[in-house]
Amino acid sequence: MDIGFIGLGIMGKPMAINLLKHGYMVRVRDINKEAECELEKLGALQYISVEEFVEKSNIIILMLPDSPNVENVVFGNNGLLNFLSPGKIIIDMSSINPDVSRKVGQLIGEKGCEFIDAPVSGGEPKAVDGTLSIMCGGKREVYNRVLPILKSVGTSVTWVGDIGSGNMCKLANQIIVAVNLAALAEALVFVRKSGGDPAKVFEAIRGGLAGSQVMDAKAPMMLSSNYVPGFRMELHVKDLKNALLAAKTVDMDLPLTDMVISMMKSLCQEGKEKYDHSALIQYYEEMK
Ligand code: NAD
16 A cells, blocks of 8 residues: 655654554655655655656645645645546645635545545644544545554544544644643643742642643643744644634634634744744733
């Protein structure tokens, strides 16, 4: 089974490495040629033209930043769509707007190919150790066919519904993570300003009802002011923007999401868009 993998960033690189470790033949592409070379040294097949890349790959996985990047790779000049022949499966693991997933899925379907949207949760550490959570949208039988591949990069793999459902689920995930992060930041700064020790409070509450994976992963980063991403603030803003857009289509307001995105945007305006999203605590630290 030959896999083509496009997008070798923080997440895509370790995911492609895990596919190699599971014995798949993997061809890689990225606009960053250094990332391609690094993967080729680890056993990935050498870069070829887009036409040959598509022809030789039974399955193509995308792990790109946002909807415009996916549209560019699929529909752009020299995009995948120009070269697809029936029977291929495209798995888009990027977190994008569910409406764009549906559009991409439809056009890929018109070429006689199958499409699954399969965004992930878990961040870089789980991408490295192959324990991502993966939420999938698409035909159930196509999901069953690609499940062994997805199990090579994740431990919790769930079929959620039709194309677009994976990204709808991911947006729900990102709303929950954002609001949790804000609550954590708010509480830790409250403790410090009240004369308490935030590290002791974290230790005391992490095993109780307030404890969460967000708390375990992000409180240590907040406490040590370590904002090396991980998950860049700008990507979380992108996800929350997509959530607000998607909510509009069902005539719903997302008041908590609105609040957190405005905090994150104000940090981005200060030049902190490449910081890990745990830097949200700086919004509270800077408050008068
Ligand atoms: P990233 O920016 O580190 O990586 C994206 C990669 O795509 C880069 O290497 C970039 O060069 C490449 N790329 C962009 N346009 C391209 C094109 N036209 N052709 C080929 N390559 C192209 O981003 P990431 O952190 O790896 O995130 C990827 C996706 O996963 C995003 O949608 C993000 O929201 C999602 N995600 C990230 C995390 C995380 O913790 N970083 C966690 C869960 C989900």
